[in-house]
Amino acid sequence: MFCPRCGKPYPDDAGACASCGLAFSAAQSLPPKEEGDATGGIIPYKNAPALIAYYCGVFSIIPCFPIGIAAVVLGIKGLKRARENPAVRGQVHAWIGIIAGGLFGLLWAIVTVLVIIGISKGRFGG
Ligand SMILES: [Zn+2]
Structure with missing residues (x-):
């Protein structure tokens, strides 16, 4: 498994990320990233x-x-x-x-x- 915030691997039974301290119960409720978010919506690929x-x-x-x-x-x-x-x-x-x-x-x-x-x-x- 990998931490959704910092991307570092962590053991499946860990309660929080050792690198950034993100609690994994909270991580599971993080909203999914918007499609095409990498561009910050600057380039209108869909238009x-x-x-x-x-x-x-x-x-x-x-x-x-x-x-x-x-x-x-x-x-x-x-x-x-x-x-x-x-x-x-x-x-x-x-x-x-x-x-x-x-x-x-x-x-x-x-x-x-x-x-x-x-x-x-x-x-x-x-
Ligand atoms: Zn982390």
Whole structure:
């Protein structure tokens, strides 16, 4: 048998852990660890749209505005999912995706339009 608190082995007939002093009658009533607790709930593995939105938002810094649009769309999906089932988390990731994707998406859209106008006026490429 192993102590649930410190992980040290102990004899089956022991009343308390020799290393950390945890009483085993109390140990048996400890609540089970929440699934995915190792990440502290920081990364929303159960909310894929929010997670993808976050990465799309980050990569929307690259001058390619469809990534920003994808970040906004997925971010809204992730927010909906988090609202319907709060256990999946991911609201923060979804918002980062929406805000970053929206800002950079808009920025690159404007840049693209300006470049197209510039080309059509002959100021670029010659
Ligand atoms: Zn222990």
